[in-house]
Amino acid sequence: MAVMTISAPAGSRDLPHPACEEIRLEGVLHALSDPMRLRIVRELAAAGGGELSCSQFELPVTKSTTTHHFRVLRESGVIRQIYRGTAKMNCLRGDDLDGLFPGLLDALLAAADRQSRLA
Amino acid sequence: MAVMTISAPAGSRDLPHPACEEIRLEGVLHALSDPMRLRIVRELAAAGGGELSCSQFELPVTKSTTTHHFRVLRESGVIRQIYRGTAKMNCLRGDDLDGLFPGLLDALLAAADRQSRLA
DNA sequence: ACCGTACTACGACGGTTATCGTACAAGCCG
DNA sequence: CGGCTTGTACGATAACCGTCGTAGTACGGT
Numbered sequence A, B: 001m002a003v004m005t006i007s008a009p010a011g012s013r014d015l016p017h018p019a020c021e022e023i024r025l026e027g028v029l030h031a032l033s034d035p036m037r038l039r040i041v042r043e044l045a046a047a048g049g050g051e052l053s054c055s056q057f058e059l060p061v062t063k064s065t066t067t068h069h070f071r072v073l074r075e076s077g078v079i080r081q082i083y084r085g086t087a088k089m090n091c092l093r094g095d096d097l098d099g100l101f102p103g104l105l106d107a108l109l110a111a112a113d114r115q116s117r118l119a
Numbered sequence C: 001a002c003c004g005t006a007c008t009a010c011g012a013c014g015g016t017t018a019t020c021g022t023a024c025a026a027g028c029c030g
Numbered sequence D: 001c002g003g004c005t006t007g008t009a010c011g012a013t014a015a016c017c018g019t020c021g022t023a024g025t026a027c028g029g030t
Helices: A025-032 A035-046 A063-075 A094-100 A104-118 B025-032 B035-046 B063-075 B094-100 B104-118
Strands: A079-084 A087-092 B079-084 B087-092
Touching (some): A025 A035, A025 A063, A025 B035, A025 B104, A035 A063, A035 A079, A035 A087, A035 A104, A035 B025, A063 A079, A063 A087, A094 A104, A104 B025, A104 B094, B025 B035, B035 B063, B035 B079, B035 B087, B035 B104, B063 B087
Antiparallel strands (some): A079 A087, B079 B087
16 A cells, blocks of 8 residues: 555545546447446536536445446546545536537437437 | 248348337447447448448458447447348448437547547 | 358357445544 | 444456357359
């Protein structure tokens, strides 16, 4: 333990996020191709860019699995996560994604909305 | 052998395609999250909706693997495949996808274009 | 009939993934 | 301090996926 990276000061609990230029379209699509993760992203979008803690999502899986999905979303560049006390807050990287792939996130969210409305 | 399904007349070699209402967004995203398949779809789009045979794609994988990827694309509803002689022709289901998820395919193709231009 | 081209089917192999359970750590609050 | 809430780490497991090779089918041309 106690091994820390350069950018992580002593007491911090910062999480690694990919820089914009490291975000790959394939990774984003893979992250969003899982029903549970797509659901998370939709709830996050419905929150209007606000922050939601992991525990506010009522997912039909265990906590370990939830942690896993949030990590996949973060590592693919879809969401940003920061600790706030004991809670871990999540928000969509809407601006970053829109800068990289203009219109894509909106199209994806619209597609997901439409599918959930008609199916 | 010689067992044939109801909808497949004797000499035909029709391939099963999902109906529009069976196409799932998650499936489309999963299909497109593989670099090889994304590449296929981009080439197909570049062909302007025309038909391309499987062998016209110069992919760095074996033929078996190519067959596999085309099947995933067909079964997820992204492409339509028909036999024409010994060749199997492929085309994007652009209209179907646009009817289901308006603007999504364009946004995805634009995103892939942009990524390949900048990376 | 034969051959060549185009594609498929099947089995195998190695890697990844989604899921769980248990045990643990970090922060808040009484 | 001690407990509560929140989330993590790790291992296990079963399923899935991308890839290959070999053997085979379907069609068209000579």
